[in-house]
Amino acid sequence: MKPILPSISSTFAISVYHFITYDIEHHKDEVKPTTWFVVHGNLGNIKGVIVVDRYLQQKLNEQNFYYYWLVYFLLLCLIAAGIVYYYNTRHDLQKMLVVGCKKNEFIPYYQPIMSLDDKLQGVEVLVRWKLSDGSLLLPAYFIEVAEQMEVINEITITLVKKVQADFRRYSSNYNRKVFCAFNLTAQQIENKSFINLLILTLKKEENFVPSFEITERQHFNNLALAKANIRRLQEQGYQVKLDDAGTGYGGFSYFMDFNLDGVKIDKMFIDVIGVDDVKVEVLNSIIMMAKRLGIDIVAEGVETQQQVDFLRKHNIDYIQGYYYSKPVPFKDLNFDN
Incomplete structure (x- = not known):
């Protein structure tokens, strides 16, 4: 050939x-x-x-x-x-995304983030597109195009407001605050007006603790502005973590540019546990680096007991994945854990 x-x-x-x-x-x-x-x-x-x-x-x-x-x-x-x-x-x-925003079709789903003793500590907010026929579209079908349009800002603010409404509506379902992690793109972090609106929307939020995850699908064009906006979020008491560390544009150079509060270990690194002893050394290096920096460690994409045992042995902070739960509507979250 x-x-x-x-x-x-x-x-x-x-x-x-x-x-x-x-x-x-x-x-x-x-x-x-x-x-x-x-x-x-x-x-x-x-x-x-x-x-x-x-x-x-x-x-x-x-x-x-x-x-x-x-x-x-x-x-x-x-x-x-x-x-x-x-x-x-x-x-x-692109036209459908604009119409979808006008029709308020984007809704939040929540994936639990657990501590090592299997207690619910937080949730990651994941967007779903609920079409007029009731079917749901996963982000893989539209998020890349949305991120290249201004519409991603509207979707994010809509999600924040719906999360706030969910926590108010179901306040009787839980007896303690959990953190709520929202994903932000590089362009959103660089957008001062958007950050102002985000802070204003979350001002005086009392039902959950907001936090943010920086995705690496896009690179920063203005590191100074991004650094200033991240600092503004942190000054409001919000943690900012690096999502999918090592799989996108920024990699671990982000830890040199920003004073981040945590790192989320991508599923591709979790999948090697018990499968490839050589590649698992990369995972060990990520965990060691995060511990030396004194930042939180979240492992996502966890699916097996073997992976959970490994992560417990290495004393990471939080575990997220199908082992505990797939993303679900708020009413299906179990706060009793």
């Missing part, structure tokens, strides 16, 4: 491979086509296969450049179709 066209490294990544799967002389009477070109793309989930029949295959074997150009043309048509599909779909999603 050998590439006959260069890969395009851009918004649309495509690779084309050349396969010789049949010998024409040995299959003269067969009508089977031969797959010569396979196209893989990550644009709009486009995947295509160009099948070349025996006649065209023979012409290609004869180095007939006219037929080579025909195949190239078909490939270009496939790429063009992928680009059109991608941008049309993206544009439609």
Whole structure:
């Protein structure tokens, strides 16, 4: 298998491979086509296969450049179709996000964050898009586009207000305060007006302790402004932690730039527990670094008893994952733990 066209490294990544799967002389009477070109793309989930029949295959074997150009043309048509599909779909999603905000369709789900003695200490707020037919869309379907639009700010403030309403409505369900972690993007952290609105919205909140997690899907453009806004949040008494540490743009350089209060260990590092003794040393290094910095450690994506035992042995602070609970509506949270 050998590439006959260069890969395009851009918004649309495509690779084309050349396969010789049949010998024409040995299959003269067969009508089977031969797959010569396979196209893989990550644009709009486009995947295509160009099948070349025996006649065209023979012409290609004869180095007939006219037929080579025909195949190239078909490939270009496939790429063009992928680009059109991608941008049309993206544009439609952008319009749907704006309409969804106007219709108040974004709602919070909560995933418990537990202490080592299995007591509920906090929750992470995770967005869900509740469509008019009652179905729920997970963030994977829309969050990347939302984060590239101003609409992410409106979604975040909407979630904060709905979380406040949930805690007021179900105040009889719990007898102690827990912390509530909201995700913020790099652009939101750099947006002074947004941070002002966030602080104003949470002012005098008494039913839960707000905290924030910085996601690494986007990089900071203005470290000085980001640092100042993080400090403002901390001055209000809110903790700021690094989410998915080591998997995005910032990595552990964030600990050199910001005075963070904690780190959340990504599931990819938790998955190696009991599976790969070499890779688990990376996890040990993350835990050791966080302890030396004196910051909180949250392990997310925990699914097995073996992982829980390992984390308890290493005396981390909090555990989050399906081992305890999937994300649920507020009314399904168990505050008795």
